[in-house]
Amino acid sequence: MPKLSTHSRTVCSSEQELLDARVNVVTAKKNLIDAAYNLIASMGLMTPAGLELDLEKYRKNPIEKTAETREDAEENKTAEQSAEKTGVENPEQVDAG
Numbered sequence: 319m320p321k322l323s324t325h326s327r328t329v330c331s332s333e334q335e336l337l338d339a340r341v342n343v344v345t346a347k348k349n350l351i352d353a354a355y356n357l358i359a360s361m362g363l364m365t366p367a368g369l370e371l372d373l374e375k376y377r378k379n380p381i382e383k384t385a386e387t388r389e390d391a392e393e394n395k396t397a398e399q400s401a402e403k404t405g406v407e408n409p410e411q412v413d414a415g
Contacts, residue, residue, distance in 0.1 A: 358364050366373050 355364070358368070363369070
């Protein structure tokens with residue numbers, strides 16, 4: 319293995335110091351983020367409302383759609399029950415008078 323000159327060793331040493339400093343910066347940023355989330359959690363704010371998350375964006379069935387589906391299901395159930403009582407498939411087609 320060839321020996322490095324003093325200049326080469328100094329350059330390599332300086333490059334290693336720069337790399338170590340960059341790693342330390344990233345580690346410090348990570349520790350800051352960890353500390354911030356630990357503070358939020360210790361204050362009891364690690365909730366969707368505390369984090370001000372828009373949950374509707376991530377739901378498969380947003381509340382409005384779920385409510386509409388329930389209303390539609392109730393209407394269908396009522397229509398089916400009426401059809402069973404009257405013997406007519408579509409109760410809306412039955413003459414009132």
